[in-house]
Amino acid sequence: MTDARADRPHVVIVGGGVAGIEVATSLGRRVGRRVGRSAAVTLADRSLSHVWKPMLHTFAAGTARADRQKVDFFAQARRNGFRFQPGALVAVDRAARRVRLAVEEAEHRPEVEIAYDLLVLAVGSRANDFGTPGxxxxxxxxxxxxxxxxxxxxxxxxxxxxxxxxxxxxxxxxxxxxxxxxxxxxxxxxxxxxxxxxxxxxxxxxxxxxxxxxxxxxxxxxxxxxxxxxxxxxxxxxxxxxxxxxxxxxxxxxxxxxxxxxxxxxxxxxxxVKAPDVLAGIDGLERGRAGQLAVGPDLRTTRDPAILALGDCAGLADPGTGRPVPATAQAAHQQARHLARHLGRNLAAGRPDAPLPPFRYREKGxxxxxxxxxxxxxxxxxxxxxxxxxxxxxxxxxxxxxxxxxxxxxxxxxxxxxxxxxxxxxxxxxxxxxx
Ligand SMILES: Cc1cc2nc3c(=O)[nH]c(=O)nc-3n(C[C@H](O)[C@H](O)[C@H](O)COP(=O)(O)OP(=O)(O)OC[C@H]3O[C@@H](n4cnc5c(N)ncnc54)[C@H](O)[C@@H]3O)c2cc1C
Missing domain, CATH: 3.50.50.100 (FAD/NAD(P)-binding domain)
Structure with missing residues (x-):
């Protein structure tokens, strides 16, 4: 079991896609690598490297090469003051504030448990076949x-x-x-x-x-x-x-x-688009029709303020328009920037539980x-x-x-x-x- 809670708050981010890696990098730079660090930041992902998902169709067609576009999570963590833990999310114990991960890349798929004070879920989405046979x-x-x-x-x-x-x-x-x-x-x-x-x-x-x-x-x-x-x-x-x-x-x-x-x-x-099935196993959290975790404008899940969600796996109605924030890279990036800025400031001030201002989605086309x-x-x-x-x-x-x-x-x-x-x-x- 990995535990970084002893002397400072531990922020665990699961999912290092468009949103998750931006939050981890930004928080790591701000609060993770200073002398007298005010928080520990861990990023977990089932993969060992990040790619920009909107390019996947070009890798699939062969008109772009993924090897040049990958960001190695371990190297990114080392350079930016956070820790990287390989592993796919298996379960969240909300009462004990622990996440369980299966290290898919390793032989025997060992499981690790990490304790968190704040958990940020950014595990993205998958295509939705609506149960169509075959x-x-x-x-x-x-x-x-x-x-x-x-x-x-x-x-x-x-x-x-x-x-x-x-x-x-x-x-x-x-x-x-x-x-x-x-x-x-x-x-x-x-x-x-x-x-x-x-x-x-x-x-x-x-x-x-x-x-x-x-x-x-x-x-x-x-x-x-x-x-x-x-x-x-x-x-x-x-x-x-x-x-x-x-x-x-x-x-x-x-x-x-x-x-x-x-x-x-x-x-x-x-x-x-639907949220990854693993989110359905987190007891007690409110989910939308496509399985996304319902979050308020502060990006905290509606029933557990210690768990935040952003990007495609979060279901948020834009307070300005009442419409759902779309599942796009642009929305994931805006949410990541918002969270990193305000959570980073709270952590640096030693107030990890201080309120976060409401996120407003700006449609940039x-x-x-x-x-x-x-x-x-x-x-x-x-x-x-x-x-x-x-x-x-x-x-x-x-x-x-x-x-x-x-x-x-x-x-x-x-x-x-x-x-x-x-x-x-x-x-x-x-x-x-x-x-
Ligand atoms: C082919 C394609 C083209 C697209 N083009 C565009 C575009 O042009 N413009 C646009 O705005 N959007 C586009 N999108 C949508 C965009 O990619 C997503 O909206 C965006 O990536 C969402 O960011 P995210 O951080 O929520 O999730 P992602 O970027 O999908 O990241 C999720 C991360 O979570 C990790 N993960 C998943 N499950 C687990 C688990 N159980 N445990 C641990 N880690 C996990 C994944 O490995 C990944 O690193 C496109 C999508 C696709 C598939």
Whole structure:
């Protein structure tokens, strides 16, 4: 058992994604590494490194390499004054204020227990198959790096079979939100790039379908963006099936509610969002319909002020609008910044239980990028992008959100160096993964 409670409060953050690693880094810098430290900060994650989740579809398609974008948790902890504990959350004992973690990466999966004074849950979300039969057995998801890499391996295996004579590759993606749309475009882009390496007819042999139960793609965007995105994807040869509800998945494809079928050897489920199941096992906490932990504006869970939640796993109604704060990287980042600033100040003042001011979500718009083909962003009432050239501005906005996150984690000099190295790498390495 690990216990850091003896002489100062122990803040334990579980989940080092967009929100969790930002909070751990910021709190560690502020209160964890000073002489006479006012708090101990521990970050736990089931993985050993952090990646920016909105890039997962590019790793899956092979148009970006994850190895250059990973942040090693142990190194990040050492540099920034917090401790890293590998392990997947198994249980929370609220009465004893302890979390139990299973160290998945280690042989025999040992379990560790950590005592906390404040527990911050930031374990993100997963795609939601709503219990659709066959999805768990037959579909891939791309909710974390290992899943994105598995998808990439599956695509590569099938592409190699095509070089060996197999006629077609049929891929179907369920979910016409930003993830599904971006993945479809990125896959098409990857196949176009691959055709330059000795397989010029590859693009014509890819059958890519995008299935969406709603009336249009990208429901979170204005209607004209949905229309333009559908037109761009159709122009690229993607079969778009809107208003199509999947009732089951099997080895050969998807069955639809209207009796139709979408054949696919490779099936991806990229629809819906739900909180990880482990949160359901925490007794007594209030949860929303998709399993997110209900939190108040101060990000504390409604029934236990010693447990806070943020990012995708938190269910918060924006006090300004009454609408749920969306499950996006932008919202996770804003919550992380808010919590780190105010909790950091309370901890530094030796008042860990002092009230936290209410979080207000600021909608700064959304961006969707269709690889190099097109892209759009929204900013309040305004939409920018559209057209191949202006679509690049949307891609740039997409990249800038990531670079802001990276600079925050690595600090300005190392963050800029990583950025420059990426640009150099683009000049040297092939534009699509061939290994
Ligand atoms: C393909 C894709 C593209 C996306 N594109 C965009 C975009 O363009 N713009 C945008 O705003 N949002 C985008 N999103 C959504 C965005 O990635 C999430 O909203 C954001 O990552 C949420 O941050 P988080 O910190 O809550 O969770 P995450 O970033 O998902 O981090 C969760 C962390 O918790 C860890 N974890 C999970 N379970 C456990 C456990 N049991 N024990 C210990 N650790 C655990 C994980 O390893 C991970 O490190 C995209 C998502 C996907 C999948």
């Amino acid at each position: 999805v768990a057995e037959h579909c891939l998801t791309i909710d974390d790096l290992s899943e994105a890499e598995r998808f990439h391996r599956e695509v590569r295996r099938r592409l190699l079979a095509m070089l060996d004579g197999q006629r077609y590759l049929e891929i179907a993606i369920v979910g016409g939100g930003a993830t599904g749309v971006e993945l479809a475009a990125e896959l098409k882009h990857a196949i176009d790039l691959l055709s330059a390496y000795g397989a010029p007819d590859l693009p014509g042999r890819l059958r890519l379908a995008l299935i969406e139960s709603g009336a249009r793609l990208l429901p979170a965007f204005p209607e004209h963006v949905s229309r333009a995105a559908a037109a761009t994807l159709s122009g690229l040869g993607v079969e778009i099936r809107t208003g199509a509800t999947v009732t089951a998945a099997d080895a050969a494809g998807f069955a639809l509610k209207d009796g139709g079928r979408v054949p696919a050897a490779l099936k991806v489920w990229a629809a819906g 959304a961006v969707v990028s269709l690889a190099d083909f097109n892209g759009w962003g929204t900013l309040g009432r305004y939409t920018f992008g559209g057209g191949r050239l202006r679509g690049l501005s949307a891609r740039l906005a997409h990249d800038l959100l990531y670079r802001q996150h990276q600079l925050g984690l690595l600090g300005i000099p190392r963050g800029l160096a990583a950025w420059v190295l990426d640009d150099v790498d683009h000049l040297i390495s092939p534009p699509v993964r061939l290994d």
